[in-house]
Amino acid sequence: MFVKVCGLATTADIDVAAEAGADAIGLVISRTSVRGLDWDRAVALAAHVPSHVRSVLVVNDTAAADAARAANELGVDALQLHGTYTRADFDEAARTFPRLWRATSLNEKPDTRVGAYGEEVLLLDSPRAGSGARWDLSLLDAARPEGAWLLAGGLGPDNVAEAIRQADPWGVDVSSGVESAPGVKDHARIHAFVTAARTAAGRDHGQPQDRGREQDRGR
Numbered sequence: 001m002f003v004k005v006c007g008l009a010t011t012a013d014i015d016v017a018a019e020a021g022a023d024a025i026g027l028v029i030s031r032t033s034v035r036g037l038d039w040d041r042a043v044a045l046a047a048h049v050p051s052h053v054r055s056v057l058v059v060n061d062t063a064a065a066d067a068a069r070a071a072n073e074l075g076v077d078a079l080q081l082h083g084t085y086t087r088a089d090f091d092e093a094a095r096t097f098p099r100l101w102r103a104t105s106l107n108e109k110p111d112t113r114v115g116a117y118g119e120e121v122l123l124l125d126s127p128r129a130g131s132g133a134r135w136d137l138s139l140l141d142a143a144r145p146e147g148a149w150l151l152a153g154g155l156g157p158d159n160v161a162e163a164i165r166q167a168d169p170w171g172v173d174v175s176s177g178v179e180s181a182p183g184v185k186d187h188a189r190i191h192a193f194v195t196a197a198r199t200a201a202g203r204d205h206g207q208p209q210d211r212g213r214e215q216d217r218g219r
């Protein structure tokens with residue numbers, strides 16, 4: 001079970017996520033998010049992420065080409081284009097930075113094939129990213145992706161196990177559910193979330209490039 005903790009704001013948040021065993025952390029650059037980092041802080045935080053943890057730049061209101069340049073400059077491992085980016089946006093970003101993650105909501109009736117836009121990971125979220133809102137997981141019954149897809153939206157230490165049982169994702173992603181206040185990460189909750197996700201999954205995780213092999217193994 002791949003675990004990403006998103007919206008980190010301090011080096012201590014990164015240290016705790018890494019110590020807890022998170023596979024990836026998200027750094028948000030957004031004018032509309034309480035978790036939006038200014039450039040200098042994003043540079044400092046990206047440089048602080050240990051090499052065994054994937055760093056993901058998350059954007060929702062930056063032009064794809066600009067976001068790709070920013071991902072290169074930050075030296076992150078992946079760029080999560082979150083929301084209304086088109087296939088053309090992905091193609092444009094990929095020319096500069098190919099390691100793309102696509103985040104969308106089933107409400108948008110997206111293409112749920114992992115890789116449909118050239119992405120290595122697909123993230124299915126609530127329609128309001130980073131809001132802590134849950135969504136109807138039964139929608140997955142008609143549109144469950146295969147491969148490297150992350151479940152997000154209103155997850156937390158207390159509900160992630162049940163969500164994993166219902167959705168059977170390749171990984172999970174959390175932000176609000178491990179906070180004590182909007183934008184303020186709660187370190188004990190980060191530990192509790194990673195532990196709960198791993199315990200529920202009862203198996204080790206893969207990496208995005210392993211997704212074919214994961215499927216071969218029947219996960």
Ligand SMILES: O=C(O)c1ccccc1NCC(=O)[C@H](O)[C@H](O)COP(=O)(O)O
Pocket residue numbers: 005006007026028030032033034035036058059060082125126128129130131132133152153154155173174175176177
């Ligand atoms: O977290 C944000 O504030 C955010 C803002 C704009 C675009 C994306 C954002 N977050 C992306 C994530 O991957 C979140 O972890 C995901 O939306 C789940 O959030 P939550 O429901 O708060 O756990």
